[in-house]
Amino acid sequence: MSTHPYLDVQGLTVKFGGLTAINGLSMQVERGHIHALIGPNGAGKSTTFNCVSRYYRPTSGSITFNGADITGKKPHEMAALGVARTFQNLELFGALSVRENALLGTYAHGANSVGKLLRPAAAEARERVEHLLERVGLADFLDTPACSLDFGRQKMLELARALAISPQLLLLDEPAAGLRNREIETLDRLLTELCERDGITVLLVEHVMQLVMSISDRITVMSFGEKIAEGTPGEVRSNPRVIEAYLGKGAAGG
Amino acid sequence: MSNKIDRILLALMAVVLMALPFMASGYVIYVVNLLMVFVVLALGLHLVIGETGQFALSHAAFYGVGIYTAGLINNLWHPPFFVSIIAGGLLAAALGYLIGALALRMRDIYLALSTFAFGEAMQWVFLNWQSVTNGSNGFRISPATLFGYALVSDVKAYPFVVVIAALLLWATVALSRSQLGSAFRAVRESDIAAQAMGVNVNAIKRTAFTLSAAYAGIAGGMYTLFASFIHPESLGFQTTILILTMVVVGGIGSVRGAIAGALAFGLISELLRQALSFQEIIYGFILMGFMMFAPKGLFAGRAARRAPPPATPLPAASRAAATASKSPQRSAA
Numbered sequence: 091m092s093t094h095p096y097l098d099v100q101g102l103t104v105k106f107g108g109l110t111a112i113n114g115l116s117m118q119v120e121r122g123h124i125h126a127l128i129g130p131n132g133a134g135k136s137t138t139f140n141c142v143s144r145y146y147r148p149t150s151g152s153i154t155f156n157g158a159d160i161t162g163k164k165p166h167e168m169a170a171l172g173v174a175r176t177f178q179n180l181e182l183f184g185a186l187s188v189r190e191n192a193l194l195g196t197y198a199h200g201a202n203s204v205g206k207l208l209r210p211a212a213a214e215a216r217e218r219v220e221h222l223l224e225r226v227g228l229a230d231f232l233d234t235p236a237c238s239l240d241f242g243r244q245k246m247l248e249l250a251r252a253l254a255i256s257p258q259l260l261l262l263d264e265p266a267a268g269l270r271n272r273e274i275e276t277l278d279r280l281l282t283e284l285c286e287r288d289g290i291t292v293l294l295v296e297h298v299m300q301l302v303m304s305i306s307d308r309i310t311v312m313s314f315g316e317k318i319a320e321g322t323p324g325e326v327r328s329n330p331r332v333i334e335a336y337l338g339k340g341a342a343g344g
Numbered sequence: 345m346s347n348k349i350d351r352i353l354l355a356l357m358a359v360v361l362m363a364l365p366f367m368a369s370g371y372v373i374y375v376v377n378l379l380m381v382f383v384v385l386a387l388g389l390h391l392v393i394g395e396t397g398q399f400a401l402s403h404a405a406f407y408g409v410g411i412y413t414a415g416l417i418n419n420l421w422h423p424p425f426f427v428s429i430i431a432g433g434l435l436a437a438a439l440g441y442l443i444g445a446l447a448l449r450m451r452d453i454y455l456a457l458s459t460f461a462f463g464e465a466m467q468w469v470f471l472n473w474q475s476v477t478n479g480s481n482g483f484r485i486s487p488a489t490l491f492g493y494a495l496v497s498d499v500k501a502y503p504f505v506v507v508i509a510a511l512l513l514w515a516t517v518a519l520s521r522s523q524l525g526s527a528f529r530a531v532r533e534s535d536i537a538a539q540a541m542g543v544n545v546n547a548i549k550r551t552a553f554t555l556s557a558a559y560a561g562i563a564g565g566m567y568t569l570f571a572s573f574i575h576p577e578s579l580g581f582q583t584t585i586l587i588l589t590m591v592v593v594g595g596i597g598s599v600r601g602a603i604a605g606a607l608a609f610g611l612i613s614e615l616l617r618q619a620l621s622f623q624e625i626i627y628g629f630i631l632m633g634f635m636m637f638a639p640k641g642l643f644a645g646r647a648a649r650r651a652p653p654p655a656t657p658l659p660a661a662s663r664a665a666a667t668a669s670k671s672p673q674r675s676a677a
Contacts, residue, residue, distance in 0.1 A: 164539075166538075169540065177540075190529070194527075194543075197523060210521050
């Protein structure tokens with residue numbers, strides 16, 4: 091393992107017009123970790139997330155992944171670099187089948203020449219995708235249009251589609267939002283397994299503390315565009331600044 | 345188009361098309377030639393609207409570029425006909441590539457309006473570029489030739505017209521099954537998610553425009569195989585709308601819908617030419633009837649028809665959130 095951090099965000103600042111959404115954020119994600127980004131609404135978590143996945147262009151600062159500066163990359167260049175993402179409010183290809191949704195995850199690696207582009211996805215890719223869909227519990231829905239799945243299964247499909255990219259870094263924007271308890275437990279197991287067995291590094295933005303505290307190796311806490319705390323779940327939980335940010339001044343006093 | 349019914353329908357169509365020259369009159373052959381041109385036009389528009397979801401309303405312009413290019417080259421040099429057709433297809437494709445730039449900047453109704461404006465501008469060019477198109481008088485084209493064999497009649501042109509249409513149908517189905525086809529549909533369904541899959545959305549949109557224009561250009565070339573005269577009258581918005589009707593009423597997003605739409609509405613518009621002044625009115629009523637009773641088209645994409653209403657609200661809202669609210673800082677894709 092190299093000495094520099096796997097994902098390195100330095101001095102990230104994002105301004106929307108006069109509003110400063112993120113102010114000089116620096117954070118590092120270590121390889122093989124599950125790293126959570128938490129904070130109250132409007133703290134700048136999603137903005138940070140969208141900068142790392144290159145959907146937003148930071149006003150200043152730099153983002154380095156696996157030793158390479160990715161600050162100037164386009165969003166569609168990230169998949170080929172091994173960075174996959176999901177979306178806060180689901181972005182499935184609604185009318186397409188579950189299978190085709192997930193198969194599109196293999197596009198970045200499987201359609202990187204004109205010859206391949208003009209052919210159907212390779213048999214290995216199809217097999218791998220079916221296996222992934224089985225793993226997230228969608229084996230019985232391969233030909234179902236994504237839009238007619240229930241919400242929990244749609245979330246799982248989005249995850250499977252991101253995994254089909256064969257990512258090294260998986261960016262999850264509120265994967266547990268709207269899920270039932272049983273589904274959150276499944277997600278918990280799955281993410282831990284992805285990290286431990288498949289060696290995937292995960293950066294997630296999440297509000298569901300039950301999940302965050304259970305799976306995270308490290309947690310970065312943001313409030314009003316700045317990092318206010320960082321550490322293990324235990325450290326973060328007892329940090330007075332974190333309690334203050336979530337519950338208001340005075341709450342940390344006791 | 346993998347299921348049994350499609351195969352049977354295709355085989356049936358092939359048999360009818362092969363038997364037709366032996367049993368039909370010249371006019372019927374002319375109409376079938378025209379229908380084949382419409383099939384290719386509809387397939388081209390299907391690629392950009394049905395597959396990629398980009399509302400391009402300039403199809404007649406590319407069709408016109410194909411007609412004039414093929415007709416002029418034919419008159420000037422009398423090359424084997426496929427040379428003129430390919431030239432028309434290429435020129436239309438080049439223009440389609442340029443117009444595709446519009447789709448990188450705007451979407452939906454804005455894209456529809458700007459491509460409509462382009463279509464109108466092109467009709468103006470066809471009407472007023474006297475030295476090339478001879479304006480509204482049009483010009484006569486000499487019969488297309490293939491190594492000395494002249495296609496002097498509808499019947500002589502017929503096999504070639506049918507073969508070209510069949511080839512493009514095959515290409516469309518192959519394209520739709522390829523990963524490029526998947527990328528087209530991904531852009532249609534969610535360009536944000538498509539980017540995350542590594543799909544270069546801009547390049548894909550431009551490819552769709554280029555291919556669609558190439559189909560229209562080739563359709564123009566096909567027209568010159570059996571037409572003896574070309575004029576700009578039918579190269580305006582009316583024709584674009586006719587082709588759009590074929591694609592939408594046939595069943596947006598499906599190849600068999602585009603074909604069924606082309607055959608049905610090509611036939612209707614040809615038959616209604618006898619009705620003269622009532623033509624538009626009858627046509628309008630037919631269209632309204634379809635929209636009321638089969639809003640998703642005769643052959644709506646299987647997914648669209650089978651899908652029950654989504655169990656939970658779907659992405660529309662999130663798309664707005666991800667694009668609109670914070671757009672100033674969004675990476676230029």
